[in-house]
Amino acid sequence: MDIKKIYEKIGFPRLIISTFLIILLITAATLKLPMSGIWQDIFTRFGMNAILVLAMVPSIQSGIGINFNLPLGVIFGLIGALISIELGLTGFASLFVALIVAIPLAIIGGYLYGLMLNKVKGQEMTVGNYFGYSIVSFMCIFWLVAPFKNPELTWAMGGSGLRVTLSMESSMGGVLDKFLAFKIGNVVFPTGLILTFILLASIVWVFSKSKKGTAMIVAGSSEAFAASNGVNVDKQRIIGIVLSTVLAAIGIIIYSQSFGFLQLYNAPLYVALPAAASILIGGATLQKAKIIHVIIGTFLFQGLLVVALPVINILSEGSMAEIIRIIISNGIILYALTRKAGEAA
Amino acid sequence: MSLLQMENISKTYSGNQVLKSVTLNIKAGEIHGLLGENGAGKSTLMNILFGMPVIHSTGGFEGNMTFDGKPYLPKTPMDAMKMGIGMVHQEFMLIPGFTITENIKLNRENTKDTFLSKIIGPKLEKLDLPKMKEESKEALNKLNMTVDEYLPVAGLPVGYMQFIEIAREIDKTNLKLLILDEPTAVLTESEAAQFLEVIKNLSNMGIAILFITHRLDEIKQVTDSITVLRDGSLVKSIETKNVDIVEMARLMVGREISFETSNKKEIDLDEKPFLELKDLYVNMPGEKVKGVNLKIQKGEILGLGGLAGQGKIGISNGIMGLYPTQGTILKDGKEMPLNNPREMLNNSIAFLSEDRKGVGLLLDEPIDFNIAYTSIEIQEKFIKNIGPLKIVNGKEIKSHANKMIEDLDIRCTGSNQYTRFLSGGNQQKVCIARALTLNPEILLVSEPTRGIDIGAKKLVLDTLVKLNKELNMTIIITSSELAELRQISDRIAIITEGKVQSILPPDASDEAFGLAMAGKDISEVVD
Secondary structure (H helix, E strand, O other): OOHHHHHHHHOHHHHHHHHHHHHHHHHHHHOOOOHHHHHHHHHHHHHHHHHHHHOHHHHHHOOOOOOOOHHHHHHHHHHHHHHHHHOOOOHHHHHHHHHHHHHHHHHHHHHHHHHHHOOOOOOHHHHHHHHHHHHHHHHHHHHHHOOOOOOOOEOOOOOOOEOOEEEOOOOOOOHHHHOOOEEEOOEEEOHHHHHHHHHHHHHHHHHHHEHHHHHHHHHHHOHHHHHHOOOOHHHHHHHHHHHHHHHHHHHHHHHHHHHOEEEOOOHHHHOHHHHHHHHHHOOOOOOOOOHHHHHHHHHHHHHHHHHHHHHHHHHOOOOHHHHHHHHHHHHHHHHHHOOOOOOOO | OEEEEEEEEEEEEOOEEEEEEEEEEEEOOOEEEEEOOOOOOHHHHHHHHOOOHHHHHOOOOEEEEEEOOEEOOOOOHHHHHHHOEEEEOOOOOOOOOOEHHHHHOOOOOOEEOOHHHHHHOHHHOEEOHHHHHHHHHHHHHHOOOOOOOOOEOOOOOHHHHHHHHHHHHHOOOOOOEEEEEOOOOOOOHHHHHHHHHHHHHHHHOOOEEEEEOOOHHHHHHHOOEEEEEEOOEEEEEEEHHHOOHHHHHHHHHOOOOOOOOOOOOOOOOOOOOOEEEEEEEEOOOOOOEEEEEEEEOOOOEEEEEOOOOOOHHHHHHHHHOOOOEEEEEEEOOEEOOOOOHHHHHHOOEEEEOOOHHHHHOOOOOEHHHHHHHHHHHHHOOOEEEEOOEEEEOHHHHHHHHHHHHHHOOOOOOOOOOEHHHOOHHHHHHHHHHHHHHHOOOEEEEEOOOOOOOHHHHHHHHHHHHHHHHHHOOEEEEEOOOHHHHHHHOOEEEEEEOOEEEEEEOOOOOHHHHHHHHOOOOHHHHHO
16 A cells, blocks of 8 residues: 555544654653543543534534434433532432433433434535534523522532533542553553443444444435435434434433533533544544544543643643634634535545 | 538437437528437437537537538537527526526626726626626517516526526527527416517528528428438428428338237227326326326236327326326226325336336345345245244245246346346346236336337337236337337327327328327317
8 A cells, every 4th residue: 555545534623633642741751741641531531521522423424424413312311410509419319310300301312303403405514513502502591590409410519500501529530531441650540431332323323233223324315315215314313313313412421420510601612612622533524433433532632622722831831722723623623614515525 | 601601510429329420500590490300310410509518528510510610510509609609408497596688698698887897807796787687678579578677586487487488598699590409398278479579680680590490381381491310310391381291290200110910909999998097187297197097907008108208107106006006007907006006016017117217126135035025025925924923035036036037137136236237128027027927907108218229128018018928917108209109009199298198090191190199189180
């Protein structure tokens, strides 16, 4: 295989970003930064974010493209977690109750959202973006008036409404990270977190190989072909968006338990862009996405954030790392949107 | 003295010769008819005459042209217009939101000076609307049109739009030759009659007219002489009064058909039909079906022929339910649900679409998946049951695809190659392999040989005949190539204006086919 073929296989964005990541890692080592901490952060952040990135797969496969309305699923996840904390549950019980509450809500919400998307074919990504903003703003009202009573949830000085950031320390904080965790040197490997991702990724993979899953992928690749083969395209699109919404709900619960905090109000808005950027960096296009794209993309994107932060903060002033993160995530989405069908991003 | 002489014109599109040394002469002020089937080379000849960019971007052409006594070599349509050649296209080139005046005067507006134009240049001159209106009115009057020139074009009847296009051309003061490409195709009968009157008037005013149509009676009625093309070659140039409609039809269709009459079956029409279409209407844009009644017997190959746009392609698409359909479809006496592709597949009716890349294939999926998909979805073939899960069996798909690749001689790098990268002929073979895998009782095939080379063409047709003979599969084949239909069909239905014009045996005379395509029955012309 000659160099050009290797280059084509890796692709332009992945080449740039992996090179950048390698340079940063070398710099970090020469600056004598604690490498064990960096690796542990990379693994943890990979596990935290990978499920949210995985949520993009069914929506791309079913032909809806990137699901910019990830906040919808995230909100149902948050509701699940809040109810579980309100009930005063702890440990795994609180995690499972959160999931049990969130998943049915996400199925119903995703179904209704899918009905709407079938009326705006071809503009799903724009509509999804605006829908995300609307639902997040609407929920800002809900968080203020919701009848939660647990003092861990409401403002410390009393009155009605939920706090902006809630600690999960006494409920499900870190239960998965600590599950079966082991130490290599100074690195604590978050086994439970990674296993959860592997479990969900295998479910998505098996689904994509099943009869139902192939019908969904066919509907996503060519509507005309699917219709002429007797596939109900609208139904397949709804299946795709429901799966995506459910994965987003699960994703935010897993993310929050590892992060240790639940973020309400405007926070769900900042979920969709990094997830979209990650899967695109991983090699997905607006038409095709695979599990491997999720793994590569999340690893590169999160790896970059983890390493860039300490390195750049030493080399320069202020919040350069945050600026770089925004440039990368938005730039990569822009780049992917300019690609035509058939080309790899 | 000829106004236009085109001598020995030849043109090749990527190795495929579409015009072979064609000569065309048009006298000043005459009406000249240009006749030919789809693909005979009429459009290419007109594109050369009008200097369309597509000609020069594909390597130009060979031959000489003289116009009005001077050598003529147009590089752009602008050159042609400057010489006094106007063209009215088959598709209207009008801007719907503009008024009739604005459309007639488009890019040739009358203008007046303003102070800005004196400083910056003529591009900023002001439109002289009264003058534009007056001149438009004059052009419309020449066509006996009494429509108000300030109306917007959007919403006018299609017949009017045709006249506005012509008004635009005759408004050009130097017009000497007007090319009309299928102008009456969209007109109603009375509009067409009025239109033919107008053409005669224009010719009396000294404008030569080149009239392209497939309506033979119109040609006979208005033209002074005709030129017939077939397969890119000149068949004959002749004065209209020396030729009758039957002869024209024969010249247009006739070709030495080398069909090894692959022992045609006798179709017993008294038997109960296997598939019956009653009063079928299909709303397929550009190929509308308007009330087709057809009986298809078990085990026959029925050809659907006719000119482009007459509705032959709409029939299979309608049966399959891909476009809104009304009427009744009976299979074996049982009524089939309409507009429901899945039910049709469940009832063992399969379809190979004329739109191979859009409907027929998943371009970004591998060959094996393309071949197997319909069977996976409809018949649950290639499925492994693991507990409650139905998992697609990749290995089985692959081995099946490899067998198909060998049987049908699909040229590819392997069963995992994406179909986007196959040639047209090989893509068609993948579609046929999918139909074979499904093994339906009735196979609808639409334009199976469009855009594929001769070798692959033969293989595709042979495969269809083999399916018919060995599996007794009933096949309905739609094709623009009459020769191909005559080669493999047991009966051929010619579709004209959305209806069955006549059903002919494949060995019927060329005249019969030519007349049927032009919307006439041979019996009514001969009597």
